[in-house]
Amino acid sequence: MVHLQNVSKSYKNGVNALNDITIDIKDGEFVYVIGETGSGKSTFIKLLDGELIPTKGIVEVNGVNVGKLRFSKVPKYRRNIGVVFQDYRLIESKTVFENIAFALEVINKPRKEIRQRVREVLEIIDLEDKAKSFPSELSGGQQQRVTIGRAIANHPKLLIADEPTGNLDPERSNEIVELLEKINQESGTTVIMVTHDINLVNKYRKRTIKFEYGHVVSDSREGGYIAHV
Amino acid sequence: MFRLIGRHFKEAFQGIFRHFSSSLNSITAVTVTLVLVSLLTLIIGNVSQITRSIEGEIKIFVTVEEEIEDEEIPALTRKIENVEGVSRAEFSNKDTELDKLIASFGEEGKLFEIYREDNPLHRAFIVSLKEGYIISDVAARLEKIDGLMEVNFGGISTEEFLKILNGVRQGGYVLVAALTLVAIFLIQNTINQTIFNRRLEISIMRQVGASNSYIRQPFVIEGIFIGIMGSVLPVLATIFGYKYVYEAVGGQLVSGMLALQPVNPFAYYVSAFLVAVGIIVGLIGSFLSVNKHLRWRR
Ligand SMILES: Nc1ncnc2c1ncn2[C@@H]1O[C@H](COP(=O)(O)OP(=O)(O)OP(=O)(O)O)[C@@H](O)[C@H]1O
Numbered sequence: 001m002v003h004l005q006n007v008s009k010s011y012k013n014g015v016n017a018l019n020d021i022t023i024d025i026k027d028g029e030f031v032y033v034i035g036e037t038g039s040g041k042s043t044f045i046k047l048l049d050g051e052l053i054p055t056k057g058i059v060e061v062n063g064v065n066v067g068k069l070r071f072s073k074v075p076k077y078r079r080n081i082g083v084v085f086q087d088y089r090l091i092e093s094k095t096v097f098e099n100i101a102f103a104l105e106v107i108n109k110p111r112k113e114i115r116q117r118v119r120e121v122l123e124i125i126d127l128e129d130k131a132k133s134f135p136s137e138l139s140g141g142q143q144q145r146v147t148i149g150r151a152i153a154n155h156p157k158l159l160i161a162d163e164p165t166g167n168l169d170p171e172r173s174n175e176i177v178e179l180l181e182k183i184n185q186e187s188g189t190t191v192i193m194v195t196h197d198i199n200l201v202n203k204y205r206k207r208t209i210k211f212e213y214g215h216v217v218s219d220s221r222e223g224g225y226i227a228h229v
Numbered sequence: 230m231f232r233l234i235g236r237h238f239k240e241a242f243q244g245i246f247r248h249f250s251s252s253l254n255s256i257t258a259v260t261v262t263l264v265l266v267s268l269l270t271l272i273i274g275n276v277s278q279i280t281r282s283i284e285g286e287i288k289i290f291v292t293v294e295e296e297i298e299d300e301e302i303p304a305l306t307r308k309i310e311n312v313e314g315v316s317r318a319e320f321s322n323k324d325t326e327l328d329k330l331i332a333s334f335g336e337e338g339k340l341f342e343i344y345r346e347d348n349p350l351h352r353a354f355i356v357s358l359k360e361g362y363i364i365s366d367v368a369a370r371l372e373k374i375d376g377l378m379e380v381n382f383g384g385i386s387t388e389e390f391l392k393i394l395n396g397v398r399q400g401g402y403v404l405v406a407a408l409t410l411v412a413i414f415l416i417q418n419t420i421n422q423t424i425f426n427r428r429l430e431i432s433i434m435r436q437v438g439a440s441n442s443y444i445r446q447p448f449v450i451e452g453i454f455i456g457i458m459g460s461v462l463p464v465l466a467t468i469f470g471y472k473y474v475y476e477a478v479g480g481q482l483v484s485g486m487l488a489l490q491p492v493n494p495f496a497y498y499v500s501a502f503l504v505a506v507g508i509i510v511g512l513i514g515s516f517l518s519v520n521k522h523l524r525w526r527r
């Protein structure tokens with residue numbers, strides 16, 4: 001699903017955010033990406049969704065060489081990956097239902113299909129009763145679930161979450177990871193989750209890739225306890 | 230399809246009303262620009278018309294050497310008509326030339342009848358020009374032909390006048406182009422504002438894979454709408470203003486010598502042109518704005 005081959009990324013200001021990274025993530029895996037602030041986690045995510053182009057190496061996602069993607073082909077490519085951020089990025093003037101529907105409207109899905117899919121998604125994220133609420137009427141955890149719902153609306157093969165629990169208390173954080181697990185298991189979606197939360201990593205054990213100064217310093221299949229993050 | 234366009238229209242109008250003062254500024258800027266464009270276009274149109282009518286009347290008068298036999302005249306006519314810039318060469322024999330002389334003097338002209346037997350005048354060609362050629366250039370080319378004696382034309386003053394008219398016309402084109410660029414720039418400001426207001430929606434659209442043209446559409450519609458709104462007043466001003474001026478001067482300048490373009494259809498052509506400029510300016514302005522924003526990041 002995801003294959004990085006000797007990838008480096010330096011920004012224009014000379015910062016080498018990633019140095020010679022090689023990572024392989026298979027279809028249907030659930031992977032944590034951890035590391036101290038500035039270690040290159042978000043840069044990694046941005047290489048995957050096509051926002052950044054690697055300075056060196058190959059970034060391949062779902063058979064697509066993302067770095068070589070032409071500007072005009074980026075939108076089509078993005079339809080196959082869902083992205084979730086720490087800040088929820090919901091449209092305040094739209095209801096929960098409309099926010100999720102928006103993701104399908106703007107890629108010209110038929111109206112009937114949209115309604116049906118949004119209802120399914122609402123069930124998955126367990127917010128059927130909040131369909132008509134506005135984001136401001138929801139808790140942080142609920143808002144993040146809407147964002148996840150929006151990200152999976154178009155059945156992406158890869159779901160990327162950059163610190164989805166960054167603003168949430170432990171209880172809500174657990175709910176989010178459990179939701180991501182459910183999506184991973186029920187629809188076989190590959191999930192990559194960037195996190196700072198060592199408790200989560202220890203509680204829901206999964207393959208864990210650790211970044212340090214732009215290098216992969218550990219990649220443990222079993223996951224679990226890691227002393228320093 | 231219609232549902233889609235409907236959505237975009239809705240967003241475009243929301244865009245306009247959400248930041249109405251900025252839209253109004255743009256519309257006003259387009260209005261002012263188009264009023265100037267209208268003035269220039271009216272001037273250009275009339276200058277072209279006057280130029281054409283003057284050029285149509287310009288004739289070069291060439292006299293023929295005495296040694297040339299009458300039988301050689303048809304060949305000479307062909308030679309002249311083959312000169313670049315000549316549309317027609319009309320031959321006039323000595324008798325006709327005398328008739329013209331007599332006519333030009335009115336009553337007293339009859340005195341010249343005594344020359345009828347031993348006519349001292351020369352045979353001549355009255356040469357008409359094709360449109361767009363400079364008289365003195367054509368005259369110079371005629372002078373090179375053997376068998377022609379003297380080449381005369383309206384004189385330098387007509388030519389100078391035509392040159393001035395040409396200058397006015399070309400200056401007008403340049404100004405119209407410059408004003409159009411200014412209007413494009415001004416519309417961009419408003420569209421940039423809309424883009425800023427809707428940056429969250431745009432970033433979500435990009436994240437979920439909306440095509441660039443999809444993202445662009447509502448902004449382009451907004452730009453075109455601003456262009457059309459901005460052309461309303463200039464169109465009214467053009468039609469009524471030109472009609473007023475045309476009637477005030479009686480449709481002509483310099484006591485009947487230079488006819489102006491008639492209100493119908495000219496004022497309507499200019500109006501259509503203004504709306505077209507408004508639309509194009511809105512289209513290009515918004516297009517550039519959005520593209521710049523979209524290219525800013527992948
Ligand atoms: N747009 C940018 N321009 C220049 N340098 C950048 C840019 N984005 C990130 N960096 C730098 O690249 C390095 C890696 O940044 P990145 O955002 O990938 O880290 P991160 O692991 O996501 O950190 P955090 O945990 O704080 O989110 C940092 O040194 C950062 O300052």
Ligand SMILES: [Mg+2]
Nearest residue numbers: 041042043162
């Ligand atoms: Mg980050």
